Amino acid sequence: MKKKKDPRVIRTHQLLRKALIELMEERDLEQITVQEIAERATIKRATFYLHFEDKQALVHQYVDEILTELSESIIVPMNKSSEHFDIHAGKVHPNFLKLFHHITDNYNLFYALLVRNRVAYFVTKLGSVIHDFILSGINWTEPNDTNLTAPREVIIKFVESAFLEVIVWWIENNRPYSEEEIATHLLNLSVLGPYKHIPQRSGGG
Known part of the structure; x- marks a missing residue:
């Protein structure tokens, strides 16, 4: 049976993806930092790294x-x-x-x-x-x-x-x-x- 994802994880990923796309519509990916993605997603930088190694x-x-x-x-x-x-x-x-x-x-x-x-x-x-x-x-x-x-x-x-x-x-x-x-x-x-x-x-x- 496929393991059901934690709703909190799903929510965090949604926020990070939305933040990433918003920032990429403004400037190049190379110029965007993890800190900026976290801030735009209204989460802590440490929380980002709990889910992803890098951008x-x-x-x-x-x-x-x-x-x-x-x-x-x-x-x-x-x-x-x-x-x-x-x-x-x-x-x-x-x-x-x-x-x-x-x-x-x-x-x-x-x-x-x-x-x-x-x-x-x-x-x-x-x-x-x-x-x-x-x-x-x-x-x-x-x-x-x-x-x-x-x-x-x-x-x-x-x-x-x-x-x-x-x-x-x-x-x-x-x-x-x-x-x-x-x-x-x-x-x-x-x-x-x-x-x-x-x-x-x-x-x-």
Whole structure:
């Protein structure tokens, strides 16, 4: 049986996370001290060290929990949620929506760690989640390599890199498109590419 967390520990972690994100929205992580995090969280510095070795440990635990939650939401049930999904119906896959809904729910965290600070640990971990998401999606959509326009690993790297940068842009610009709109745009780009029809430009003299 999973051990239930002490409510006091949960409360302390919530206060520390809120304080961390608030401070990171103001300035770079490297400039923030444990003392400042503790003061913003209205706890003693000694209490901080009862829970975390340093501020990096706080960041890592927070990131791990948020991205594990994201991964379990969009990757694990991919095959099940795709059983009755028609990719040609013009609708966005529900897991694409879950990705952007999760970002909206944790907007301050994503902004602070991905845009305002671009924390390497967060970028790497998020990149790994997106990689697995794209991998499972492409493998479900087209398992036959002969129907792909490039080697599978090249396509996956291309799409996952695009996804990450579009997410950064979407957050940085205060989400100019709704979750459904941006999810639909990315799905269409992933499956169809940027053109509705192949451009027919001819060289001129």
